[in-house]
Amino acid sequence: MALLEVVDLHVGYRVFEGYLKVLNGVNFEIEEQERVGLVGETGCGKTTLVKTILRVLPVPPARIQRGQVLYHGKDILLMSPREVRGLRRREMTAIFQDPLQALNPMFTIGTQLRDILKDSQERVGRGQRTQRAITARCISALRDTGMPDPERIMSNYPIQLSGGMRQRVCIAEALSRNVRLLLADEPTTNLDVTIQDQILRKLDQLVDQRGASVLIITHSMGVVRDLTQRLYIMYAGSMVETGRTKGVLASPLHPYTQGLMRSVPRLTGQGISDGIPGRIPNYLQPPSGCRFHPRCAHAMPVCVEAPPPFYPAGDNHRVACYLYRS
Ligand SMILES: Nc1ncnc2c1ncn2[C@@H]1O[C@H](COP(=O)(O)OP(=O)(O)OP(=O)(O)O)[C@@H](O)[C@H]1O
Ligand code: SF4
Numbered sequence: 206m207a208l209l210e211v212v213d214l215h216v217g218y219r220v221f222e223g224y225l226k227v228l229n230g231v232n233f234e235i236e237e238q239e240r241v242g243l244v245g246e247t248g249c250g251k252t253t254l255v256k257t258i259l260r261v262l263p264v265p266p267a268r269i270q271r272g273q274v275l276y277h278g279k280d281i282l283l284m285s286p287r288e289v290r291g292l293r294r295r296e297m298t299a300i301f302q303d304p305l306q307a308l309n310p311m312f313t314i315g316t317q318l319r320d321i322l323k324d325s326q327e328r329v330g331r332g333q334r335t336q337r338a339i340t341a342r343c344i345s346a347l348r349d350t351g352m353p354d355p356e357r358i359m360s361n362y363p364i365q366l367s368g369g370m371r372q373r374v375c376i377a378e379a380l381s382r383n384v385r386l387l388l389a390d391e392p393t394t395n396l397d398v399t400i401q402d403q404i405l406r407k408l409d410q411l412v413d414q415r416g417a418s419v420l421i422i423t424h425s426m427g428v429v430r431d432l433t434q435r436l437y438i439m440y441a442g443s444m445v446e447t448g449r450t451k452g453v454l455a456s457p458l459h460p461y462t463q464g465l466m467r468s469v470p471r472l473t474g475q476g477i478s479d480g481i482p483g484r485i486p487n488y489l490q491p492p493s494g495c496r497f498h499p500r501c502a503h504a505m506p507v508c509v510e511a512p513p514p515f516y517p518a519g520d521n522h523r524v525a526c527y528l529y530r531s
């Protein structure tokens with residue numbers, strides 16, 4: 206059984222103009238101790254997916270139409286608020302793009318980090334439970350992220366820190382939780398390029414030491430190549446390709462992935478104009494069938510009829526495209 210399995214997930218947002226159909230039948234899974242990468246253009250629904258999994262999506266305006274998010278086979282979407290709190294304390298956590306969302310402006314960094322460590326007491330030995338030991342662990346967690354002067358940071362409030370420093374606090378928080386699954390949603394976006402690589406490697410090392418699984422959402426193919434075993438490519442609300450990272454990068458099969466690979470430097474910019482015309486669709490009235498069909502040079506009549514399922518393409522490689530129907 207997979208550690209996490211998302212099945213046919215449909216999620217949208219009610220907005221003034223109507224209903225945005227964002228997640229359109231997402232299927233994906235993460236195994237125990239697996240490192241999975243997720244790559245997709247801006248606006249394709251990556252953060253919506255992570256927030257749905259963690260049950261932190263604002264409902265409304267969001268609406269979970271249907272689907273399952275199975276953690277060890279149990280549907281998170283059907284759990285009671287108490288069960289969800291327990292899950293977030295002990296089993297899974299996320300590092301989000303926007304660190305201010307995750308930090309409480311009313312408490313110092315030290316107070317927030319100490320609370321988290323006290324919360325995961327079971328895994329801390331009795332001798333380590335003193336206040337001084339907990340503080341030392343917080344400082345060490347901050348230092349692990351490359352935070353300068355962590356002793357001083359402990360007495361600061363989030364507002365006193367720069368975006369990059371807040372991001373490091375969030376990373377330290379997440380790593381202090383000792384969870385089994387870490388969802389890292391572009392965790393180094395607010396950091397200097399020079400420090401990004403260093404932090405991601407540290408994160409990878411710590412996840413490895415703890416035997417955890419990790420989902421890394423990133424725009425960097427270098428990060429994906431170096432730090433993940435398996436890769437998902439997402440387009441306009443659904444997964445379009447997955448396989449071993451090396452295999453997908455070496456021979457992308459979905460026309461969207463092929464375009465993405467040709468336009469790597471532009472991933473964070475305005476669409477993937479290099480090789481693929483057009484932009485991600487308007488979610489108020491998304492294209493029928495394969496949502497990529499208006500941009501696809503290979504589109505066939507069947508492509509507008511129904512979304513393609515995943516077709517196997519060898520060596521754990523699967524692709525949601527009618528070109529690979531056998
Ligand atoms: N609170 C919200 N209300 C209305 N629409 C939203 C809300 N949050 C997200 N959306 C819409 O859902 C779509 C997907 O957004 P999401 O943030 O999940 O994408 P993403 O893949 O994480 O993008 P990025 O790479 O820029 O972080 C976008 O069109 C966005 O405008
Ligand atoms: S299913 Fe059709 S439109 Fe979609 S990527 Fe494949 S060929 Fe193109």
Ligand SMILES: [Mg+2]
Nearest residue numbers: 251252253302
């Ligand atoms: Mg996002």
